[in-house]
Amino acid sequence: MSQFDVAIIGAGMAGASLAAEIAAEKSVLLIEAEEFPGYHSTGRSAAFWSETYGGPAIQPLTTASQAFLATPPTDFSDRGFLSPRGALHIGTVENQAAAEELQTNFAASSVALERLPKKAIDEYLSGRRDGWDIAMWEPDCCDIDVAALHQAYLSSARRLGCEIVCRAPVRALNFTGGYWKIETAAGGFVAQMVVNAAGAWADEIAQLAQIRKLDIQPFRRTMIQIEVAPSAPAELPLVVGLDGSFYFKPDAGGRLWLSPHDEIATPPCDAAPEELEVAIALDRFEQVVDWNVVRIERKWAGLRSFAPDRKPVIGRDSQNEQFFWLAGQGGFGIQTAPAVAQLAAALLLQRELPFEIVPALYSTDRFR
Template structure:
């Protein structure tokens, strides 16, 4: 371990990615908090490999309230948290072929009903937003409010805020076992033994393994590999190209800089939790799908990487006390939307653990759809 761990704390959080770091920042002013991270660097497997954006419809209608409520905290954070916001304009297209018109209609109607600003466009209006778009891709839902998220700066701000409030971060510290005792938990972390009142499972892809090591029934958190590719193109596509997402879920891409894009085949290959790497077949699939959508020659594959996205069986995040052990707290299953929902999830969960109730839009969210008891 990189630092000596205290022998006791109020709340021990396993995992220092965006889920654990945001919760620590929200909770540390009110409780003694310790973050333990198995890797050398927090956020190594998912947070640090994200192509994150704030996109209200991404993740589905069940996730949307968390995303929408998180906007203000990401766009206009308190001055003592960050000197400026974490969002930059992007816009987004949910794109389909002529045969997908009904599906795009339904998508736009569902999110408009929920208060999301979605414009239904087709034909030339779609083509004007994506130069080189093949004519069969002529139906879309347009969201002008989509933003890119500066993930590294946001994650660092959460870690810094947690530390400033007294939380301790210990890296290279795997949680080996936890045992329930009368006063809370006795937890083996690296070579240390730590007593904690509450044990929070924010271990991402390892969430079910942390539960099992604590004598808690897993809920079915499934890690999946997601592939990303940076392409240099043979045409001068704009850096401000919208985020373009297939209505069928087969790809998304967005501008990275002039003549470069980030592209994914939107793969969700179930894997055991480990340090994933991109597979050549997934890179080839991504490029093949792109070339069916746009008339852009590919000059080079400049980068390729993979990260872990972890989902609960119903694809909604899981946060709150375990129904069979109230002192074991879940904060897992954020899929590919954990960064855009981090302020809301952290605020709601911190309030359950001793922090004040969040104000504004976050405070108006009903957390019950995300409770672990739905799997009991």
């Protein structure tokens, strides 16, 4: 059986980014159940970077990821992964308290957020229906080129010697004599350390390893791509409901990506959109702007997996220090990936962190 220092289970954004961070110093095996990496949550995101998304406990990880995403090291990528978008958080008079809460939550941080006067809202969103008069402007929000980032992590990991094995669902994990024996559909492996980066399946992997699960719950989220008339301006910002009931943003060719911001608890699976959520998305959209929906071009759903306190879980398990959690990335696993991977690498390799983060905030100890 091939032997590795570290076996990472799951080649989504979490597993791929950590593999690239540690492969120069450790022999790394990246194990993926599917035919190709990125099939699940990573390949289904809305692809934005917003410092307010996920709340104040996530913002330090999002902010700490910005420099890497905007100007990655030249040996990693010859171009950045962010492009400016801006976010308009919008609501009616009923969402006054939500607007104030948003402002208060980030008042002590470096996040740029500004309350817009009613007249200024039209500069960002034409066709706004009556009543949508409350808005906060987040200028630094960006689109992320998710596929390019994920591929860059995978290429970098490979270049540094990481072995990537696909179509290899892990079926058994046994810890004996200080090593993990890992049984997969593509053969057996031995590793000193196992990293659980299995996204929606994180608790299932823990149970295979006889480690106490952390109640990481997957929630389904729906996205649809629509053609609208008039077509969406390319400079349209990400438009987010202050009540958390929708968001939409432009895609190439005047199309829009729209979500009803649904959060339906579901077991880990290959998530598919439900007609009801699609209808809710369209209904909410039509209440905000007077644009006509010409047709639905595409719809998809993915899983966002959260620990009970909605913070990611990054660190060794107290029951077995050779089992490392990299899970619970919720709805922010792309925008936080560089900082999360650097934090995980620092904990695994006893390295200094290049930014200030309190690791205990995200450690497994908070559940014990």
